[in-house]
Amino acid sequence: MDHFILNNGVELPKVGLGVYKFKPEHEDALIWALQNGYRHIDTASFYHNEELIGRAIRKSGVNRADIFLTTKVWSSDLGKRTRQAFETSLRKLQTDYIDLYLIHWPATHYLESWLTLEKLHREGKIRAIGVANFERKHLEDVLTNGTIVPAVNQIQTNPYYQQEEIHAYMQKQGIQHVAWGPFGQGNKQMFSDPVLTEIAQGHGRTTAQVMLRWSLQRDIAVIPKSVNPERLKQNLEVFNFELSREEMNLISTLERNQKGFNDPSNKFMLWMTRFIR
Numbered sequence: 299m300d301h302f303i304l305n306n307g308v309e310l311p312k313v314g315l316g317v318y319k320f321k322p323e324h325e326d327a328l329i330w331a332l333q334n335g336y337r338h339i340d341t342a343s344f345y346h347n348e349e350l351i352g353r354a355i356r357k358s359g360v361n362r363a364d365i366f367l368t369t370k371v372w373s374s375d376l377g378k379r380t381r382q383a384f385e386t387s388l389r390k391l392q393t394d395y396i397d398l399y400l401i402h403w404p405a406t407h408y409l410e411s412w413l414t415l416e417k418l419h420r421e422g423k424i425r426a427i428g429v430a431n432f433e434r435k436h437l438e439d440v441l442t443n444g445t446i447v448p449a450v451n452q453i454q455t456n457p458y459y460q461q462e463e464i465h466a467y468m469q470k471q472g473i474q475h476v477a478w479g480p481f482g483q484g485n486k487q488m489f490s491d492p493v494l495t496e497i498a499q500g501h502g503r504t505t506a507q508v509m510l511r512w513s514l515q516r517d518i519a520v521i522p523k524s525v526n527p528e529r530l531k532q533n534l535e536v537f538n539f540e541l542s543r544e545e546m547n548l549i550s551t552l553e554r555n556q557k558g559f560n561d562p563s564n565k566f567m568l569w570m571t572r573f574i575r
């Protein structure tokens with residue numbers, strides 16, 4: 299099965315394409331990805347490339363209905379501006395609905411925005427609503443004060459930052475875990491980690507494929523980013539091999555709690571997101 303089923307029955311492709319830092323010169327890579335099997339695109343208003351994504355989808359010739367499109371509302375648009383931000387994303391993406399709309403960070407007014415997302419969902423404009431970078435306390439707040447359980451929480455997750463505790467909590471609540479930065483945002487040390495390298499060699503795979511496979515076997519969806527067709531292809535070929543229980547256990551020992559600067563527990567970073575665009 300190449301998709302997870304979200305708590306409202308919507309199907310989320312297990313592997314998607316993260317497009318942070320995709321620029322107009324990467325249009326061909328995007329079209330290539332769509333024409334070669336990618337069915338989930340993860341963008342955000344903050345990436346300033348929604349127009350590019352809309353254009354590439356059109357040019358790819360793939361039906362909009364066959365593509366799962368995720369975008370996010372940025373911190374400076376939380377509160378009263380959320381509905382307008384959503385309409386702007388729709389226009390830029392050249393579509394009349396979004397498959398998954400996320401609150402990008404739990405910055406000030408996220409709860410007010412959550413209630414707007416619930417309304418947009420009820421109006422049929424969003425198939426599933428969720429959040430990103432939410433810690434347990436933020437999820438609890440939404441569960442207490444909202445009426446819809448978030449379908450997804452998209453958080454930084456990789457073998458050096460495994461998110462075991464919140465993963466277990468989300469599973470219990472029926473919130474699908476999606477890993478951003480599944481390669482530690484191109485962490486060279488992780489790509490050449492001796493444990494991952496040995497496991498990869500045993501399967502005739504790359505360490506990148508092992509990292510993605512490890513996530514999938516934990517029931518975590520992934521959205522790796524690449525603009526290189528060879529790597530794009532590799533990152534999608536993670537369904538025809540399986541890591542053993544021993545290999546999964548071995549990878550779990552690699553935890554280093556190695557989070558980047560952009561972590562929600564970094565209060566300064568969280569505060570700052572409201573002022574950068």
Ligand code: NAD
Pocket residue numbers: 315316317318319340341402430431452453477478479480481482483484485489504506507521522523524529530532533
């Ligand atoms: P990533 O972990 O996907 O790493 C991407 C980098 O890994 C590439 O730039 C490339 O250098 C390398 N790479 C990719 N495939 C490879 C392969 N097969 N072999 C070797 N190297 C390879 O980092 P990311 O882009 O930060 O995260 C993925 C996506 O997650 C983003 O594009 C974005 O869509 C999303 N994201 C979301 C948030 C959020 O706050 N919600 C934050 C960051 C990223």
